[in-house]
Amino acid sequence: GQQLNQSPQSMFIQEGEDVSMNCTSSSIFNTWLWYKQDPGEGPVLLIALYKAGELTSNGRLTAQFGITRKDSFLNISASIPSDVGIYFCAGHEALTPSGGYQKVTFGTGTKLQVIP
Amino acid sequence: NAGVTQTPKFRVLKTGQSMTLLCAQDMNHEYMYWYRQDPGMGLRLIHYSVGEGTTAKGEVPDGYNVSRLKKQNFLLGLESAAPSQTSVYFCASSYGTSHGRDTQYFGPGTRLTVL
Numbered sequence: 001g002q003q004l005n006q007s008p009q010s011m012f013i014q015e016g017e018d019v020s021m022n023c024t025s026s027s028i029f030n031t032w033l034w035y036k037q038d039p040g041e042g043p044v045l046l047i048a049l050y051k052a053g054e055l056t057s058n059g060r061l062t063a064q065f066g067i068t069r070k071d072s073f074l075n076i077s078a079s080i081p082s083d084v085g086i087y088f089c090a091g092h093e094a095l096t097p098s099g100g101y102q103k104v105t106f107g108t109g110t111k112l113q114v115i116p
Numbered sequence: 117n118a119g120v121t122q123t124p125k126f127r128v129l130k131t132g133q134s135m136t137l138l139c140a141q142d143m144n145h146e147y148m149y150w151y152r153q154d155p156g157m158g159l160r161l162i163h164y165s166v167g168e169g170t171t172a173k174g175e176v177p178d179g180y181n182v183s184r185l186k187k188q189n190f191l192l193g194l195e196s197a198a199p200s201q202t203s204v205y206f207c208a209s210s211y212g213t214s215h216g217r218d219t220q221y222f223g224p225g226t227r228l229t230v231l
Binding site for chain 2: 033035044048
């Protein structure tokens with residue numbers, strides 16, 4: 001099955017630094033989502049993007065829906081220890097013109113570790 | 117409002133045994149999903165349901181069956197477990213596209229080991 005290319009796969013950063021990660025796809029998506037997964041938990045939605053070019057913030061997190069609709073990035077500013085976890089991007093494809101079930105493809109994740 | 121819950125949290129099976137994983141949601145969501153998560157593979161869709169009484173195959177359906185007899189519950193069954201089914205299983209639910217923007221909410225996961 002199709003997978004999104006998410007990079008980097010993992011990163012170690014110093015507390016207080018900014019972080020950037022991105023996802024690219026060969027398919028056009030009509031929605032991009034960013035999730036965070038803590039150890040032993042399910043993914044939790046951070047940001048949802050619905051229009052090409054859209055830039056959305058959620059606290060210290062900012063995400064953008066690429067103009068080509070084939071990519072998205074997530075930035076975390078001034079990282080703190082609780083930012084540790086795995087970040088996943090996900091893209092929705094519309095399978096029919098009228099909508100219906102939209103296939104969702106997940107990236108392979110970016111593992112973030114913050115050094116206090 | 118508990119959101120999406122899954123039982124059990126952990127399970128160890130022997131090859132050939134069967135089991136059922138239960139997912140429940142209290143958000144009145146139309147759509148429900150079962151995923152498996154393996155290292156380096158991200159989340160892969162096993163089966164999904166777009167409403168009570170309906171199910172459909174996802175990306176990796178072989179070896180699994182599902183049922184959606186009630187809107188709030190989605191069951192995942194393994195009839196004859198194999199070591200390749202060792203994984204973490206996540207259930208998710210969403211309102212469905214008739215409500216416009218469709219976002220999936222995930223349960224806490226079930227860690228399954230098949231010996």
